[in-house]
Amino acid sequence: MTELQDAWADLLRRRPAFRDSLTIYGEILDAWARWSPPRPLALPLDRARWRGAWERGEPLVEHAAATLRPSDVEDLLGAAMESLARAQPTLGASLQRLAEAWDRGAVAPAALLPARGRVGSGAVEQASGLAADVVAFLAGASLRPALEAMFAPAREHLDEAAWSLGVCPFCGGPPAFADVIEDGRRRLACHLCGGAWLFAKLRCPFCGVEGAEHQVRLTPEEAREEGYLVAACRSCRAYMKEVDRRARWNAGPALIEDWGTPHFDLVAHRQGYWRPTPSIVQLG
Ligand SMILES: [Zn+2]
């Protein structure tokens, strides 16, 4: 079992009520565990280039767009599409169109990568008729092992002071979860590549507005749990879930905590807030 599979099994023990509605996440993690890169994907070491990109406020996604081949990710994407078709049968026909477009080369991995302000280039939606949030879900369910391998050499070279933007410094993806770490700072997590970076506490990563007056903290009555909350922005109405690790020392990795707290997503959703990478319970 991988670390993520272990953490997911642990989460389902803590929250057994979600076992049935969240089956797809266990399947995704199993597919990731079965996967091995068809060729070495790691970025060639080039600290000067990475630092230069970060100084200009550019993530390293261009490299992924230029080098990822369909064969690098198609096992992952295929498995994610099959799981999604099982979880949401109404998406079957659109997923079939995507599979056909992929096979004839009309859609390539770059179409799923983060672009400015969104996940994917829009080509997947065009070829398949899938909604943008479904495409974002698919990207999240399929790209991570490949992008994690690709950006692994760059992780340790990210200087905390070098990056202050609200997107992942590696793949350019939107933050998907926030951790308040031991020293009280806020660390954002990218599910698309497994990246993480420190971010200002009172700034919205999605629209950049600054100040406590723009933030809403939802700790809904029916889902109140020490250490967990929804941090939303009054200005752009985006939200992110957050766990305070000082109160929750046994919390799992950000991805697992995010996937395992769909009840918070439903509360945020009902109040009219949105997130760039939706939970499975928000699709369909
Ligand atoms: Zn990322």
Ligand SMILES: [Zn+2]
């Ligand atoms: Zn905002």
